[in-house]
Amino acid sequence: MPKLLRCLMIGALAAALPLVASAAANFNFDTGAAVSSGGDITFNGTSIAPVGSAKLYSMGTTGGSTEFSALSGAALVQLAGAFPFSTTPINGSSLANGELFLVHTSGGNYAKVLLTAVSSSSITFSFATYTTSGSTVTQGTGVTLGSGGGSSGPSITMVQNNYSWVLPNAPNYGIAPGSIMTIIGAGMADNVPLVLQSSASPGIPTTLNHASVSVTVGGTTVHPGLYYAVPTLIAAVLPSSTPTGTGTLTVTYNGTPSAPVPITVVPSALGFDSLSSSGTGPSVAQDASTYALFSPTSSAKPGENIVLWGSGLGADTADSDTVYTSTPHAINTPLQIFIGGVSAKILYQGASGYPGLNQIDVTIPANVPTGCAVSLSAVTGTGSAATASNILTMPIAAGGGTCTDPLSYVDPTTGATLSGKGTVKYGGVFIAHTTSSTAVTDIATASFYSESGAVFSGYQSSSQPSLGSCTINQYNTSNVPPLPTGLNAGTITVQGPNGSQQLQSFTTGTYLAELPTGFIPSSGGTFTFSGTGGSDVPAFSGVGIPFFNPLVWTNASADGTVTRSSGVPVNWTGGAPGTFAEISGNSISLATGFYGGFVCTAPVSQLTFTVPPAVLLALPAGTGSLSVSNYTYPASANIPGLDFSFKMAFASTDINATYN
Numbered sequence: 001m002p003k004l005l006r007c008l009m010i011g012a013l014a015a016a017l018p019l020v021a022s023a024a025a026n027f028n029f030d031t032g033a034a035v036s037s038g039g040d041i042t043f044n045g046t047s048i049a050p051v052g053s054a055k056l057y058s059m060g061t062t063g064g065s066t067e068f069s070a071l072s073g074a075a076l077v078q079l080a081g082a083f084p085f086s087t088t089p090i091n092g093s094s095l096a097n098g099e100l101f102l103v104h105t106s107g108g109n110y111a112k113v114l115l116t117a118v119s120s121s122s123i124t125f126s127f128a129t130y131t132t133s134g135s136t137v138t139q140g141t142g143v144t145l146g147s148g149g150g151s152s153g154p155s156i157t158m159v160q161n162n163y164s165w166v167l168p169n170a171p172n173y174g175i176a177p178g179s180i181m182t183i184i185g186a187g188m189a190d191n192v193p194l195v196l197q198s199s200a201s202p203g204i205p206t207t208l209n210h211a212s213v214s215v216t217v218g219g220t221t222v223h224p225g226l227y228y229a230v231p232t233l234i235a236a237v238l239p240s241s242t243p244t245g246t247g248t249l250t251v252t253y254n255g256t257p258s259a260p261v262p263i264t265v266v267p268s269a270l271g272f273d274s275l276s277s278s279g280t281g282p283s284v285a286q287d288a289s290t291y292a293l294f295s296p297t298s299s300a301k302p303g304e305n306i307v308l309w310g311s312g313l314g315a316d317t318a319d320s321d322t323v324y325t326s327t328p329h330a331i332n333t334p335l336q337i338f339i340g341g342v343s344a345k346i347l348y349q350g351a352s353g354y355p356g357l358n359q360i361d362v363t364i365p366a367n368v369p370t371g372c373a374v375s376l377s378a379v380t381g382t383g384s385a386a387t388a389s390n391i392l393t394m395p396i397a398a399g400g401g402t403c404t405d406p407l408s409y410v411d412p413t414t415g416a417t418l419s420g421k422g423t424v425k426y427g428g429v430f431i432a433h434t435t436s437s438t439a440v441t442d443i444a445t446a447s448f449y450s451e452s453g454a455v456f457s458g459y460q461s462s463s464q465p466s467l468g469s470c471t472i473n474q475y476n477t478s479n480v481p482p483l484p485t486g487l488n489a490g491t492i493t494v495q496g497p498n499g500s501q502q503l504q505s506f507t508t509g510t511y512l513a514e515l516p517t518g519f520i521p522s523s524g525g526t527f528t529f530s531g532t533g534g535s536d537v538p539a540f541s542g543v544g545i546p547f548f549n550p551l552v553w554t555n556a557s558a559d560g561t562v563t564r565s566s567g568v569p570v571n572w573t574g575g576a577p578g579t580f581a582e583i584s585g586n587s588i589s590l591a592t593g594f595y596g597g598f599v600c601t602a603p604v605s606q607l608t609f610t611v612p613p614a615v616l617l618a619l620p621a622g623t624g625s626l627s628v629s630n631y632t633y634p635a636s637a638n639i640p641g642l643d644f645s646f647k648m649a650f651a652s653t654d655i656n657a658t659y660n
Contacts, residue, residue, distance in 0.1 A: 164271025174266030217247030296412030371466025
């Protein structure tokens, strides 16, 4: 066993801690008063939930206080019909300062709410409530809900694989016997510092900080060992003796049990360990000889043996679920590992020695694509039991060292610098031609955002995966991830061969114009963006983007029905040199409200790409879309006042698709 394993495990577990509050209080927006019951919302320490007939809609943190101030009562009432108000709670793990959400109150009025502080025990907000005619009912600032008491007993919000963080309702969700699961909730254990328990004999305990966990499936009840237990988080190893099927999980604290929550136990559901706390982004991958962690400046090489970490291969009856062993055993679950979409040879798959932590040793294929964000994915099981892992990335270069990637917005050295900054400002401009089943549309867009430099830690590429790779994103419709903070760039204009057009600002930092017919000539041309400058971005001009003769998707008529377990082939002809193909799609399950989307890239000269089952099995069965686009590689836009900026042109063809 590698000597770095213990440190890696501590870092991986500790890094995966979301912010979850632990208090309980209600608020009535019609009266402007905190109440012990009833009202319109309740803050239970894990979420903001509607009460009675009230409904919520989160607008994220894009506009923050600026949008809160600008949104008048009349405008809120006028736009209310366009907002998908829901009875689904806003998950506490996504709450952030500056988040703006709307409330349709139990009394039939409308309120806007701005979170101004979020702590481990309370939320503080400003609000204003309006009648359906737009007149003010109540308003207030500095309102605080929650006291951190937690006396009502433990509550559970969510149970997830400790590494993949795949959400419930996802088609690849499930907790495998013998894996580490994270339980998110409130009031579940003593309010003490998080300390990872040692698995050295006698092993991790089944009761910790006055907390214990029980899982019942098919009449069998098991009691997982606990790596840690604090009020909002518990990490536990589901015993390998747990039967598969749907059951319940309960947390008991100081003798008081929580309400049971559903748990789905599956034969296998692998989650790879990542350097982020979201189960996405750069993977924890190491050189098999030195156990050095790969990074953008120290990349892996084709043909090299590497070590991967995670949890969820399945039951390990040969080793203990609570005690470390120096002689771990293989777990012979059907397993396929893909690096850059190419099947990798597996050298070892099984226990690492530490309860619940799996080790997988593979050889990087000799024909793997290279880049700074080459995809890493897996499928466990076969047939109807096949389950996709989370998808991560890793840097791969022909000779190791610093990776290069034509799809990166910044190079690895610049990316490392960004991660050390308090705030990173960036932006991009696009010119696009889109074709769908209903319309042909030309658009110009610009976007300007800022985020904490910590977001760029381990930064390897843009949201685009390296050529030959794919990424996925998943969320419940009630828990859509917020956009970063928008930046005011003033008035944006695009000049083309046939005139100029001003872009409209819909939210701070986001600009768009639907261009008139013929604005982009069939022969192409150069389109130049300029900005007058605003409070966040200085004036700029002369950002030119050449448009090109795009590829043609030749089998679009056959791709409208997607069999997720088989993959979907996409073929095209043409495409200009110096461009690439992007294949993207999404589907939504109306029954569960779960959304999944993917993005894959390929050299335009390749003329074909098959989106693999390892990607599609992470999407729900349902209706959605499939698109094939032809993009120019990102080029620097040299916009002043930003840490980096880019410009791109693309043409896309979109079809409706059914995912089976």
